[in-house]
Amino acid sequence: MIPEVAVERLFGFRHAFDAPVTLWLTVAILTVMTASGAALFVLNRRNAEQFGEAWLRWKSWVWIAGCILIPILLGAAWTIAAVTLLSLGCYREFTRATGLFREKTISVIVVLGIFVLAFASLDHWERLFFATGPLTVGLITIATIPSDRPKGYIQRVALGVLGFSLFGFSLGYMSNLANDVNYRPILLLMIFAVSLNDVFAYCFGKALGRRKLLPATSPGKTMAGFLGALFSTSLVVAVLGHFVFAGSAVDHIGHLIFLGVLISALGQLGDLVISSIKRDVGVKDIGVVIPGHGGLLDRFDSLVLVPPAVFHYLSLVLGPLGGDQPVRIFSSMAQWTIGN
Amino acid sequence: MDDWELKPAKDLNLPPHERHKYILREAGLLEGILRTVWWSVIRMSLRVYHRIEVHGRENLPKTPPYIIVANHSSHLDALSIGSALPLSFGNKTFPLAAGDLFFENPAAAAFSAWALNALPVWRRRAGRQCLADLRQRLLEEQCIYILFPEGTRSRTGQMAAFREGLGMFVAETDVPVVPCLIEGAHAAWPPHARVPRPKKIRLYVDEPCQFRDATNNRKGWKRVAQTVEEAVRRLSVVHGCEILPPKSAKNAES
Structure with missing residues (x-):
């Protein structure tokens, strides 16, 4: 029999909002999507030529947000399937x-x-x-x-x-x-921070960017964008992380800031890794799956390097993630297993 | 197998429908697996439902490139030929199919590309470029084309004259052309029938011909088409098939 606690983690959508941060982030994402969607809808009606592309990108963002949020909220099994x-x-x-x-x-x-x-x-x-x-x-x-x-x-x-x-x-x-039983807020925090990191880098780059970061690899990126995102994302991660990891060893300003730096730096480096691959093979976009964005890798490039760093940092500080959860849920039921 | 090349897919960044219609389309792992499954099912059903017999299989060249040419009177024709080839050639075998029938509609195009691995030939707006691209692909990628030079399925089961287009692929090359005769496919699934009937199908494979000395112009192409057509007609006489009208008769619709 599969332990009840494992079933609840894998498929227990009723626990979706057990952690308040999950609810906050979900509401924040839905609010931002709704507000920006309403604004773009009006702007697109007035001037389709200027805002058509942004409207297309927004529609794709709705799908992306849904494909990330829904599996995470539904349960670990759906999350694993989506990943x-x-x-x-x-x-x-x-x-x-x-x-x-x-x-x-x-x-x-x-x-x-x-x-x-x-x-x-x-x-x-x-x-x-x-x-x-x-x-x-x-x-x-x-x-x-x-x-x-x-x-x-x-x-x-x-x-x-x-x-x-x-x-x-x-x-x-x-x-x-x-x-980990607390996987929803951790994953949402990580993905939310990585997405916000891109936005920060873009905004700081537009506002203050003069010196190019790595012009041959990614001409659009600036030093100001890199540093601005590093600072802002670390701050956001530190604040949200305080609630995600409340009462644990990670809930310390040093750990939280370091976690933020890790997510921001590796997020931007992941972007540069995919840019390097694209430049090397001489393609602008790497696919056409997401209208207005390009391929999956054009959208999820910043996420590529982050998960192992977050996982290992948290497990170094907190001990094994999911250590209190049943192990070998399915394989232990088979007769041929040789023990854990 | 080719040497390694750090070269993106030729169809990278094409939207799905455009990609399915693209002559230089390149298949990935998923398509390869689905195609192997599809061809395995087709082989099985042809063996069980149509009790297919292949005569002269030893005449098929051991390695691509080559073109298999046959009379055409049923949708089972390309399936019968494809099932006579080794499964490992699945991703290298391209039936050339009528673009307006198999590739106009997105769903049909997806099926033609994913399952059949067909490449489109546009009958009304073909143009030399389309045929030149197909010739280049045949020579560069060492692949196999399944081609029906009559240009359309015969509505009566009787073979029409072969068109010159075949010659454009092979004139002045060493690419072998393998003439084949398909018997019984028309009775099993004629153009007006919605589903196939359990009739026996026989596939006769003749020795390959080469056309290094055929000039790459209209005269040479005509010679290629005539030579291969003669070979198929000869097969029908040798095997006593009643599918062929007198050479001058025009029984196929165009």
Whole structure:
């Protein structure tokens, strides 16, 4: 039998707003979406030429917000499913942009790796989750050896490892985070902060930006944008984090500020990682899945590096995340298990 | 297999419907898996429901590129030929299909691209560029085309004259053209029927022809079309099939 507490975490949508921060962030997101939508609707009616693009982007944002909020609120199982789809979608775009999609064997291994990560998260089998990273990398390195094609070996293996590390393993940490009973506010805080970080960088860059940050990699980014986002996001994370982690070891100004710096810096670096990939292969957008935005990677680029850092920082300070939750929920029911 | 190239997909950033219609479309892992499943089901149903027999399979070249050419009187034709090829060639095999029938509607285009791996040939607005792109893809990517040079399905089951377009793919190249004869597909699923009937289908595969010495102009293309048409007609005589009218007759609708 699956323990009741695990069922509640995986599928217990009634607990969606147990943490007040979840409710606050949900209301804040819905309010911002509604207000900006109403404003853009009116502006678009008056001047479709000028505001048509913004209206299109807003409509896409509604879908994006829904696809993030609904699974997180519904339960950990839905969150893990959504993260798995995001991983697969991002990996697909990466392979099509780099040409790795022509190497089917490597993609089969990466996709299997992503599914194993999803199962390990769903099962709350952390040893399997952490083993999947290096073992998948190992498999990628040997997968194309039997085809006896040494030419291009380094490129295809390196791209396979990069693709799995960034979009399978790194994004997969969000699934692993869902094993903590308090996963809703943590994930929402992380995703909200990463999105806000982009907005801060843009606004500070527009207002104060003179010196370019890395003009060859991303001509639009400025030093002022980077520092302004670093400061503002850290502040927002520190304030919201105080409520998310109330009473725990992380609820200390030093930890909260550091968490904010981590999210902001890695968010902007993730953006630069994807920009570097796009510049290297010579494409502007990496897909067309989200109208007005481009591909999944054009929208979720800032999220790519953040989850492992947040997970490990929190577990270093708090102890194992989800340590009070049942482990090996499904696999322990099988007769062949050899113990945890 | 080609050497490694750090090169984005040729159809990167095309919206889905445009991508499905794109001649240089490149398939990924998911499409490959779905296509393998589709072809496995088709093979099974052809074996069980139509008791398909393939004669002369040894005449198929071991490796692409090549073009398989046959008479065309049923939607089962391309499926019958595709099922005679190794499953591992699934992503390299492209039936050339009428654009206005298989690719106008987004749902039909998605099915044609994902399941059949078909590439569109636009009959009324084809243009040389479309055929030139197809020729280039055949030569560069080492793939297999399934082609019906009559230009349309015969409504009576009798074969019409082959069109010159076939010659544009292979003139002055070493790409083999494999003539095939399909018998029974018209009876199994004629154009006016909504569902196939459980009739027997036979596929006869002839030895490949090459056209290195055919000039890449109208005269050479005509020669290619005539040579292959003769080969298919010969197959019908050898195997005693009653699908062919006298050479001058025009039984197919265009």
